Amino acid sequence: MTEATLQRTAAGPLARDSLSAQIYDGIRSKLMTGALEPGERLNIRRLADAFATSPTPVREAVMQLVREGALELRPGHELRVPVLSIDRYIKLRQVRAPLERLAAELAAPIISAASLQALDDINRDYMGAERKKRWKDALALHAEFHLTIYRASRNEFLINTIENLWLLSGPFLLNQYPSAIHPHDDQHPHLLVIEALRRRDAKQAGEVIWQGLDHGSALIVDKLKREADGRNESTDRR
Structure with a gap:
């Protein structure tokens, strides 16, 4: 994920009913219900395979969750579920x-x-x-x-x-x-x-x-x- 891509995917909320919004809803539901654990690492490509789509809509969805604080992007573009203190x-x-x-x-x-x-x-x-x-x-x-x-x-x-x-x-x-x-x-x-x-x-x-x-x-x-x-x-x- 390049810096230019990060900037493009940080541009605002997702369009309702878009593929990215559907993926966002799916990951969001997993976070809300404890299906994803603190510290768990997420991989864009594996998520894309799971949703049977390309990485682009997945990237848009996860960046929306990063902006909301539900996921964190660590140095080296490592995406993971935050560990709450x-x-x-x-x-x-x-x-x-x-x-x-x-x-x-x-x-x-x-x-x-x-x-x-x-x-x-x-x-x-x-x-x-x-x-x-x-x-x-x-x-x-x-x-x-x-x-x-x-x-x-x-x-x-x-x-x-x-x-x-x-x-x-x-x-x-x-x-x-x-x-x-x-x-x-x-x-x-x-x-x-x-x-x-x-x-x-x-x-x-x-x-x-x-x-x-x-x-x-x-x-x-x-x-x-x-x-x-x-x-x-x-x-x-x-």
Whole structure:
């Protein structure tokens, strides 16, 4: 990728419905749902093969994601998924929590029967993926579950903001497994929020979302801190 090519592909947002936009949506979805891991390297040509296209639309798509901070271009044109620091993850969580709570509260009075049925179906598949320890499948379904709730708020500004935050934090979420699994009983947060939404209880729906995010992210942070301490101890022994 030459400097001239980088300048051309940094020229602005992608045209809606273009091939580049479709590829962008595909990679963006993988980032939001944890299918791509922190530090994972991406190769333009291999991505082009995966999407059965030439490198040009792939390059345009990934450069849009670089501009958004979802991917990073390192020296030597090495493209990879960013590795979030613990501090940066905590800051993202601080922004996400009140917005996701608000989206659930707004969704509760107006969510459709079709969306409630979709939540039941997604949650069933999610539980199955967790039982089989298919962590990446579970993450994708977890993201679909939550975003279905937030999109039911019908507030496009709020939805776009939440999705952009998931785009940045999604690759980090694989760290929640297996330590952050909730017992598969009638007190599981997914079941509690579905029940609150069925009752049109906005306050309870928002509270369940808030508590679930707080619990899950605390476990992620604890795990990452333990891993960092372990690396530091290993370095000190040398």
